[in-house]
Amino acid sequence: MKKANVVVVGGGQMGRALVGGMLASGFAAADQLTIIDPNPECRQWWAQQHPDVATGEQVRDHAAGTDVFLLAVKPYLVPDVAAGIAKTVDRPTLVVSIAAGVPLKTLCDHAGHQRVIRVMPNTPSLVGAGASAFCVAAGVTDEDCQWIRQALAGVGTVAQVAENQMDAVTGLSGSGPAYICLVIEALADGGVLAGLPRPLAMTLAAQTVLGTAKMVMETGRHPGELKDAVASPGGTTIAALKVLEEKGLRAALINAVETSARRSGELG
Structure with missing residues (x-):
C-alpha cells in the first residue's frame, strides 16, 4: 500500500x-x-x-x-x-x-x-x-x-x-501544545516583568522550551537529572524551582492531563 x-x-x-x-x-x-x-x-x-x-x-x-x-x-x-x-x-x-x-x-x-x-x-x-x-x-x-x-x-x-x-494520549500530546503555549507565554511575561522587551522575551522563552525538549529527546537523560544540572546550591534556579513547587506547577500539569483525558472519554 x-x-x-x-x-x-x-x-x-x-x-x-x-x-x-x-x-x-x-x-x-x-x-x-x-x-x-x-x-x-x-x-x-x-x-x-x-x-x-x-x-x-x-x-x-x-x-x-x-x-x-x-x-x-x-x-x-x-x-x-x-x-x-x-x-x-x-x-x-x-x-x-x-x-x-x-x-x-x-x-x-x-x-x-x-x-x-x-x-x-x-x-x-x-x-x-x-x-x-x-x-x-x-x-x-x-x-x-x-x-x-x-x-x-x-x-x-x-x-x-x-x-x-487513546484518551490519555489526547490528554497529554493532543491537548499538550496548549499547555506548552501557556508556559511559553507565561515565561515571556516574566521576562517582560524583569525588564526584557516583548519580542526578545518571547524568542528566549520559545527557544528555551524547544532546546530543552530537544535535549531530553536526544540525550535520553531524565528531565529531573537535567533539571538538577541547572540548579546549583543556593543559586537562582533552585530559588525559582522552590516557587514553582509552592505554586503547584507540577500538580497543575498532572491534573490538566488527567482532566483532558477524562473529557476525551466523555466525548467519546
Missing part, C-alpha cells in the same frame, strides 16, 4: 499538515491524493498551495480506485462521513480517522467493516514536529499499520497504542 491512492475528507489544518508531511517525505505523490471539502475557500487554498493535488466537493465523485479514506473532519461529522463512504464503496477500504474522541466501535459501525484506524495527532504536525498515536480495529492488516506509521512519520513521531490509552 505504499503507493496507495488517498482521499482526504476535510482540507483544514490537520489535513494540510498530514498531506504536507506525506508530500515532503516523498511517501506520497500529488497524483495519489485527493482533498474533499465543501468549502470553496478551502479548495481554493489547495489549488494555490498544491495545484497538483486534486480537490472535490463530494466523496462519491472521487471514491473509485481509492485505497485509503483519511477522515480529517470534526468529530460530530465522522459518523455521517463514514456511513457515506460505506454507501459509496462496496469493499472494506482502509478508513483512518483523526477525529478526537470517536471510538473504533463507532467508526466500524458506520464504516460497515473493521478495517479502521483511529489516530490522535497534534498541532505541531503542522511544522513536522508532531507526536501522533494510533490504535487499530480487528480488520487492520500489518500492511495497513506499516502504511499509517510511514504516513505519520512524515509529520513527527508515531506510536501504536491500545485504544484504552
Whole structure:
C-alpha cells in the first residue's frame, strides 16, 4: 500500500499538515491524493498551495480506485462521513480517522467493516514536529499499520497504542501544545516583568522550551537529572524551582492531563 491512492475528507489544518508531511517525505505523490471539502475557500487554498493535488466537493465523485479514506473532519461529522463512504464503496477500504474522541466501535459501525484506524495527532504536525498515536480495529492488516506509521512519520513521531490509552494520549500530546503555549507565554511575561522587551522575551522563552525538549529527546537523560544540572546550591534556579513547587506547577500539569483525558472519554 505504499503507493496507495488517498482521499482526504476535510482540507483544514490537520489535513494540510498530514498531506504536507506525506508530500515532503516523498511517501506520497500529488497524483495519489485527493482533498474533499465543501468549502470553496478551502479548495481554493489547495489549488494555490498544491495545484497538483486534486480537490472535490463530494466523496462519491472521487471514491473509485481509492485505497485509503483519511477522515480529517470534526468529530460530530465522522459518523455521517463514514456511513457515506460505506454507501459509496462496496469493499472494506482502509478508513483512518483523526477525529478526537470517536471510538473504533463507532467508526466500524458506520464504516460497515473493521478495517479502521483511529489516530490522535497534534498541532505541531503542522511544522513536522508532531507526536501522533494510533490504535487499530480487528480488520487492520500489518500492511495497513506499516502504511499509517510511514504516513505519520512524515509529520513527527508515531506510536501504536491500545485504544484504552487513546484518551490519555489526547490528554497529554493532543491537548499538550496548549499547555506548552501557556508556559511559553507565561515565561515571556516574566521576562517582560524583569525588564526584557516583548519580542526578545518571547524568542528566549520559545527557544528555551524547544532546546530543552530537544535535549531530553536526544540525550535520553531524565528531565529531573537535567533539571538538577541547572540548579546549583543556593543559586537562582533552585530559588525559582522552590516557587514553582509552592505554586503547584507540577500538580497543575498532572491534573490538566488527567482532566483532558477524562473529557476525551466523555466525548467519546
